[in-house]
Amino acid sequence: MLRFLLKRILATIPVLFVLSVVTFSIIHSRPGDYGDFVYAMLVARGSSTVEAQRAAEAAREEYGLNDPLPVRYVNWITGIVTRGDFGHSFYYNRPVADVVAERLPPTIILALTCHILATIFGVSLGIIAATRQYSWVDTLISFVSFIGMTVPRFLLAIIILYILAFRLNAQNFGTFFSPQFGGAPWSWAKFVDLVQHVWPVVFIATFGGLAYNMRVMRGNLLDTLNAQYVETARAKGLPESAVVLKHAVPNALHPLVAYQGVVLPYMLTGEIEVAIVFSLATVGPAIVGSMAVGDIYVTATFMLVLAATLLVGNIIADILLAALDPRVRIGGAKA
């Protein structure tokens, strides 16, 4: 097992490297850089075009944006490897590492919460639906799940925002905290404030996420419920619940386990639209925002982080799969 783990980890490093090169090039393939953002900002605020261009050029000089692409990439990578320096954020005027370190924890906590809720709800509903196939419960659950899958998230987010702001006179939405709680020490009131601010995001994410889990769980469980060994278990006289939970469900979980590996990076960026609508300072809006202004090192670093989490997630998924299914653990070519 350990050897397996070690091999996998070593295998991911070249993958990460390749990805970093590719994303760095892709980010730069679009015309327009941070200097253009400076120009746009100033022109929009009444500066003459000559002055705006001067400021833009100064920014380009200062941040090395006139250097050729390979030079910039090499500088960036050497910075990471030797000093742990992920570059400088032009927009925030701080080290990229600071920006990333600030955005990751709330994103991860939010994402994990949504994911756990979506999995729990999705799997439970899937089990219920499969065991009551064709009943009204099954139909209702299927209906709810496909609503969750189909309605576009950004639309749902905007509708909720509209209702809160324009109809319900809500006072606590947008960003994570109200002004008075931002720097305050943790307390029950602060927690309530946080929940008031983020519940739309959690709701939308869970609602959308549970649909997939539910459908897959239901589908797979229906398959396994008809399998031979389940028949055998029933024939042996086990109560139905034990049959379902102990024998059918674990086997039905395989594809979902494979899905777990992918889910973390998805969760990190999956709710971009909702986070943008509700102005939450998470990773998704940071990526989109930094791409829009040409803050290249922030974008590249976030991409690297995402890729790393995905690869780590895959490793975890493989481990889980091996743990669940001893046949896979033996692994290798067919006998």
Place this chain on the structure above:
Amino acid sequence: MTSIDDIRKQAERREERKTAAEAQGVSPATAIDVADDLGVEGLVETNPVDVTAVDRSDQSYRRLMFRRFRRSISGMIGLVLVSLLFFVSVFAYFFAPVDPKASYLAFSPPDAVSFTSRDGGFSLRPRVYPTIETGELDPITFQPLTGPDYENPIDLGFFVRGFPYRIFGLIPSDIHFFGAVDGRPVHFLGTDKLGRDILSRAIVGSRISLFIAVIVVTITTVVGTTVGISSGYFGGRIDTWVQRFVEIVLAFPQLPLYLALTTLIPITAPSNVFIAFVIAVLAALGWAQLSREVRGKSLALARIEYVRAAMAVGAGDGRIIFRHILPNVLSHVIVAVTIAIPTVVLLESFLGFLGFAVKPPLISWGLMLQDTGTFSVIGSYPWILSPVAFVLVTVFAFNALGDGLRDAVDPY
């Protein structure tokens, strides 16, 4: 002493018995039992009907499938809806009551349909009172007030004459399925910001949305399943290398890729090139997830006893894959397909935000959904949200169909 030919023949007969048993609807495990039980051999040989059934085992399998499918209500509903969708989509201009590009009164609400005739009695033929501006402004929002024009009702009918179009781009015609008898515009779902009829645009827009979705899903399913099965079944080094590649594709950041690709397409490219690009990008990254899941299942399946038995008996890889692994993976693949189609439609609209989708003057649901993201639409002009309903219906249709198919394909 049995010769090697005898052993081979015995193995083949054993295979046939197993297949016959499966066609009878028993589980593969039972089928193997049956095949091993020499007693059944005699059963098969004494029953000529079954022999013929053995020869045409494929057909009866399919017939069985169809019978099972017909029993499933949701499957039939899904089939009907999907067929209807495609039919309407192909003959989009026939079903569209108004020219989707023509402009009328902007932001006008859906026309009021009434079933009373001129003299006040009930009439089977519905009439519509077109919406006109009353000339007054709302005192708060300064919007021109609109209301139904009771002076000029429009009679509705089937197969009326309307705006000209070409069936299949060749045959000119101007007959429409439903609309105003005198050819005047009717807006059953209201108009958008440029005064264009929403219902007609949605119907015509279904063409591109469905086209893109179907093509993309076909590509990703075929590629994903193939890669997944091969990787899971063959295992070993092939598996390792393929999975590395899949990892790279999965870890590929979608957003920068789409944004970068938007700049590579020359803006003066003709629309079909554009659509081909959209399809290529959506498909390029979409197959990887499915392949991973299919691989997971194949890995497990390849090690189940009856498959190992089949391998031991000398059955070829192709036979095993198509007879044993694929059908069991199929139900998962079908579920994935029915989830994938709406995902692609939604992805199309999300990409539309980034400017990477069909551009006007083409019409698609994604493009129409772009107009929905403002407060004024949600608060004052909610009929502009109707494309969402179209997407919902499409998704429901494909899901129902997928459910029915899955239940039917399930050999148990």
Place this chain on the structure above:
Amino acid sequence: MRKRAVALGGIGFLLGASTLALQAYAIEPTTPPDPPKFEAQQAPNFVGIGDILEYKALPEYHEPDWVTSKYVDTGALPAVGDRLPKEPLVFKVANMPDGVGVYGDTMRHVIGGRPQGWNFLAGNIQGWGGIDIGMYECLTRTGPLFTIKADEVEPMPNLAKGWEWSEDGHELTMHLIEGAKWSDGEPFTSDDVMFVWEDNILDPNVTPAPGTSAATFGEGTELEAIDDYTIKWTFKQPFATQYLYQMAYPHMCPEPAHILKEHHPKYNPDATYETYKNFPPPEYMHYPVMGAWVVTGYRPDDIIILRRNPYYWKVDENGNQLPYLDEVIYRLSTWGDRDVQAVAGTGDFSNLEQPENYVESLRRAADPDSPARLAFGARTIAYTLYPNLSGNGWGEPDERAQKVRELNRDLNFRIGLTSAIDRQQLGDALVKGPFTTPYPGGILAETSFYDKDATAYYPYDPEAAKAAFAAAGLEDTDGNGFLNFPEGGDVELTMLVNADYQTDKTLGETIVAMMERVGLRVIPNIVDGTNWNNLAQAGQFDLWLTRLNNPELGTVVQNTVALAPTGPQVAYGHRAGPDGTLDLLPFEEEMVDVVNDFIASRDPAEQIELMKKYQRLYTDNVYAVGLTQYPGALIVNKRFANIPPGAPIFLFNWAEDNIIRERVYVPEDKQRPDFQLQPETLPGAPG
């Protein structure tokens, strides 16, 4: 109105691309329709500058009670009279819409920018949204000029309380306010101004945030300090009054020399320009300013808190030291969030610029318990379509694009473009009702230099558009519904559209549809803002759809040079080709002359006539295709008083400057003490 006669008798068969005189049809431009009236739109009260403020000493001064009890009585601060300059700036009560104010309360802003540092002079921004306007006061002030009578418009005095020109007009002597102090108690003198000039503007290694350079104040301009409170400018051009406008925000706004000099490489050999630029970082508190509020709190991606400046040098006529508001906070969120928070009541101030949100916001504001109200100003938001007029290679056009440039340079083609646009429908697509008005181009309606009779308006007329295109040599030869070039191939134009705003996209889509009706294929190139600016600057477009906040079309006196291609990199639709030269069309050269005459002129009557001539040239020749014009709205929380009526969201400057925020107050019965985050505190020592 001028009639265009058929074939002006042999005067001009012009070769090649530039055509002007030969028209084979008659088209009559009319005057534009009057902008519709609606009650929610407020007009400003027009006064003279002297009605707003003056500089004089008052018999006694007042301050908030808690300042006296907590700071003065304990000896932490000198008495208010000693903190103020000899003759503070006095705001007259008669000009205050709601009279003398009371102290207290906070104004809660929401912004989408982020502070990079507090050194604006060295190139760091503070996040916009009016933070820097509130912190850094400048020599002159232009924001409130929207309420000044048209013939009395000139920059308002601020830190410079007066100035006079020398006989020959080359020297301008400016008198600074005497005895004013920075928020940490240090005196403000001409040293601070000279530090800005010599060590920031003139220093080639320092680029101030707005890109200010010495050329901003004219080539060869010099500045020297005569004494502590007097400075003298020397300009090459006599009576160059346009530079007085440049001495307002954002170009001539001093920062504390006594703090910054230690970090400037010229005075400190250990410092570098990089450390100078990044000093002070956003975490540095109580940075000394001349503005009404000082930064006292900051949390990244969360909030910036500012508290009243105890040394602020402005008072009201009763001697109350300004500002009335004790606190201003800036929540760090997104720009889109700002509108929503203002409507919901959790933000106090927002500029509503997206017409798609007007109806809902109005409806919400009409609710009696709505916390915010909407105040519409003049129609100062205008969208224009700029054809790329460069024929000599700006933007490196390929074959198709070069043919399109030739078309753009043909007056018939431009007339066709403008006649194909139904501006009424265009406005309706954004928001129905009396908000939008057709905009032919040129100087904006409802501003002081606008003259309706000097404006040529080509009304919506598809037949006339088609005739104009035919006169330009375009015909649909292959019968596919789209016009073709004489040598074959469909005419295709690319239109650059900003993807960041729904309004831009809506307008783009509508124009594509309208052009299709007259047989022109327009392909929208919808790209995000940074990309959009890059392509626009590089000239890679045939048509550029833009809404410019630049003040020249509204105010005329600010940034006047941008009205015409007065330089190779100045205009938006016409810049120099790779060889550095501008190939101006004849009418463009006339426009340049008119603009230069305007700048040189000192006679207001003459200036008005010149602008009429400019407007004639612009609109007759369709220098750019105007689209629509509409007002922005201030969303202000109802509890605030002293918001001047008709304040535009942007004319000379942004609304945060236009409303004279230091005069804004909240009446006692509406105050919300729970909104203040640091009640009854004052900024401490810098650091």
